Amino acid sequence: xxxxxxxxxxxxxxxxxxxxxxxxxxxxxxxxxxxxxxxxxxxxxxxxxxxxxxxxxxxxxxxxxxxxxxxxxxxxxxxxxxxxxxx
Numbered sequence: 001x002x003x004x005x006x007x008x009x010x011x012x013x014x015x016x017x018x019x020x021x022x023x024x025x026x027x028x029x030x031x032x033x034x035x036x037x038x039x040x041x042x043x044x045x046x047x048x049x050x051x052x053x054x055x056x057x058x059x060x061x062x063x064x065x066x067x068x069x070x071x072x073x074x075x076x077x078x079x080x081x082x083x084x085x086x087x
Contacts, residue, residue: 009063010050013062013064014061014062014064015052015054015059015060015061017060020060021060
C-alpha cells in the first residue's frame with residue numbers, strides 16, 4: 001500500500017487555537033476535539049488539519065497562503081487580526 005506523504009513548511013504560517021480554527025471552518029470547537037480524540041484512539045493520523053500540543057494548549061497550523069492569500073512570497077505578510085502576537 002502506497003502512502004501519500006506531503007511535506008508542509010511549518011515556518012511560513014501561524015499556529016492558532018481551536019476556537020479560531022473552528023470559526024474559520026464554521027465548526028464547533030468540540031468537533032475538533034472529537035477529531036483529535038479519534039486520532040489518538042486509533043493511533044494514526046487521518047490527514048487534514050495539522051495540530052500540535054504545546055503543554056496543555058492545542059494549536060492548529062494555518063498556512064501562510066490562508067493567513068494572507070493576496071501576499072506573494074516577495075511581499076511581507078500582514079496578520080489577519082486573528083491571534084496576532086505583535087508587540
